[in-house]
Amino acid sequence: xxxxxxQIEQQSGIEQQSEAQAKRLLAYYSYLRKSQxxxxxxxxxxxxxxxxxxxxxxxxxxxxTIRSMNKLLAPLGYQLGxxxxxxxxxxxxxxxxxxxxxxxxxxxxxxxxxxEERFSKKKAAELFKNKLLDTLEPGSYGALQTIHKHLFSDxxxxxxxxxxxxxxxxxxxxxxxxxxxAALESIEKMPQSTFDEIVExxxxxxxxxxxxxxxxxxIRIWLDQILKKELGKVIDWSLVDxxxxxxxxxxxPIKDVEIKMLLKAALTDKINNKKIFMNxxxxxxxYDGYSSYKTKNFAPKTRTKRKAKIQEEREQDEEMEQ
Numbered sequence: 382x383x384x385x386x387x388q389i390e391q392q393s394g395i396e397q398q399s400e401a402q403a404k405r406l407l408a409y410y411s412y413l414r415k416s417q418x419x420x421x422x423x424x425x426x427x428x429x430x431x432x433x434x435x436x437x438x439x440x441x442x443x444x445x446t447i448r449s450m451n452k453l454l455a456p457l458g459y460q461l462g463x464x465x466x467x468x469x470x471x472x473x474x475x476x477x478x479x480x481x482x483x484x485x486x487x488x489x490x491x492x493x494x495x496x497e498e499r500f501s502k503k504k505a506a507e508l509f510k511n512k513l514l515d516t517l518e519p520g521s522y523g524a525l526q527t528i529h530k531h532l533f534s535d536x537x538x539x540x541x542x543x544x545x546x547x548x549x550x551x552x553x554x555x556x557x558x559x560x561x562x563a564a565l566e567s568i569e570k571m572p573q574s575t576f577d578e579i580v581e582x583x584x585x586x587x588x589x590x591x592x593x594x595x596x597x598x599x600i601r602i603w604l605d606q607i608l609k610k611e612l613g614k615v616i617d618w619s620l621v622d623x624x625x626x627x628x629x630x631x632x633x634p635i636k637d638v639e640i641k642m643l644l645k646a647a648l649t650d651k652i653n654n655k656k657i658f659m660n661x662x663x664x665x666x667x668y669d670g671y672s673s674y675k676t677k678n679f680a681p682k683t684r685t686k687r688k689a690k691i692q693e694e695r696e697q698d699e700e701m702e703q
Contacts, residue, residue, distance in 0.1 A: 404441050404444075405538075406450065407438055407439060407441060407444075407445075410439075410450070410453055410454060410457070411439045413454075413457045413459065414439075414453075414457060417457055419456065419457065421435045421436055421439075423456075424453060424456060427456045428452040428453060428455075428456065429452070430449065430452060430453070435453065438453070494670070494671065495673045495674075496536075497533075497536050497671075498666060498671040498673055498674055499673070499674050500533075500535045500536050501532045501533055501535075501536065501595070501598070502662060502663075502666065502674050502675075502676045502679055503679040504531055504532045504533075504534075504535065505532060505602075505662045505676055505679075506659065506662075506676050506677075506679040506680040507531070508528070508531060508532075508602070509655060509658045509659070509680070510680065513527070513531065514528070514602070514606050517606065519573075519606045519607045519609070519610040519611070520569065520571075520573045520582065520606075520607045520610075521569055522565045522566075522568070522569050522591070524603060524606065525586070525591070525599060525600065525603045526541045526542075526543075527541065528599045528602050528603055528606075529541050529592055529595060529596075529599040532595060532598065532599060533594070533595050537593070537594060537595075539592070539593050539594075540592075540595075541592075542592070543561060543562070543565070543591050543592070544558060544561070544590075544591060544592055544593045545558050546558055546593070548590075548593075551631075553588075553631070553634070555588060555589065555590035556588060556589045556590065561589065561591060564585075564589050565589060565591060568582060568585045568586055568589060571585065573607050573611055574611060575611075576608075576612060576641070576645060576648075577641060579604070579607050579608055579611060579612070580604075580637065580640060580641050580644060581637060582607070583600065583603075583604045583607075584630075584633045584634065584637050584640065586600050586603070587600055587630065587633070588634055597665070597668060597669055598662075598665055598666060598669060601616075601618070601661075601665045602662075602665075604616070605661070608648070609652045612648075613650060613652060614648045614649065614650055614652065615648070615649060615651070615652050615657065615658075615661075616644055616647050616648060616649070616661070617647050617648075617649045617651075617657055617660075617661065618647065618660070618661035618662075618664040618665050619657075619660045619661065619663075619664050620646070620647040621643060621644065621647050621664065622643075623664075623667055623668055625643055626640075626643060626668060627668060629643050655677075655680070656677075659675075659676040659677040659680065660676075660677075662676040663675060663676050
């Protein structure tokens with residue numbers, strides 16, 4: 382298929398998605414192609430689309446139809462899905478938003494949840510490696526926003542942004558959006574000098590649930606950041622049983638004794654231990670049903686000098702062959 386054919390198809394299909402959405406989708410497709418080390422020439426051979434057209438698409442100069450976009454995505458293991466942005470979620474967790482809506486608007490061959498887990502756990506590993514948490518003000522809402530944005534910016538457009546919709550989980554209704562800013566300001570000012578004060582602040586932030594998605598995973602990292610600064614401790618989440626934790630959190634708005642006892646028993650002074658952090662992320666994610674990947678697998682591995690030299694020689698050989 383040549384470039385002109387793509388343009389003709391574009392004119393008949395462009396109404397199905399806005400230009401801004403298409404550009405975001407193309408940017409993500411380009412990221413997938415590069416991360417999987419697939420060249421435009423290889424895609425040309427597989428899809429039948431011209432390399433010039435593929436290049437123009439990636440540069441935002443050509444908007445492909447859904448059919449052409451699927452041709453580009455299929456070799457990378459993905460396909461487009463038509464998702465109504467006005468469709469309400471059937472579950473009672475989400476009152477006014479469709480949690481399946483994401484910036485990419487892609488339905489994966491594998492579950493979207495697995496892709497979200499993979500992307501965000503990789504970003505969580507970066508938090509430890511880059512020591513980003515050490516640059517934030519523990520207990521501040523700004524710190525929580527930065528954590529959330531870092532974890533989910535590759536997946537959700539609303540990453541790090543305070544929600545503007547109301548929603549609930551089971552029988553627990555979170556702070557209404559119209560009162561959220563005031564609630565967050567009040568929570569930020571809460572004392573955090575003792576263990577009890579810190580957990581009480583944590584419980585209040587959980588009730589606030591300031592983001593559309595990813596609250597628990599972000600807030601638990603935020604909690605550890607406060608404990609590290611104020612008490613020189615963090616929670617070894619691998620010691621916190623999932624069922625016991627969820628039960629304690631469910632009643633925490635009216636009775637926080639259980640969650641305090643549970644978390645206190647799991648305190649450790651290994652505040653800079655990589656294993657504690659990585660395993661903690663995995664356990665934290667498991668509370669929300671994410672357990673397909675291990676965070677440690679996304680952490681950069683230290684190469685020996687011998688391995689580094691071999692890799693360097695291999696790269697030099699490849700350059701000579703080109």
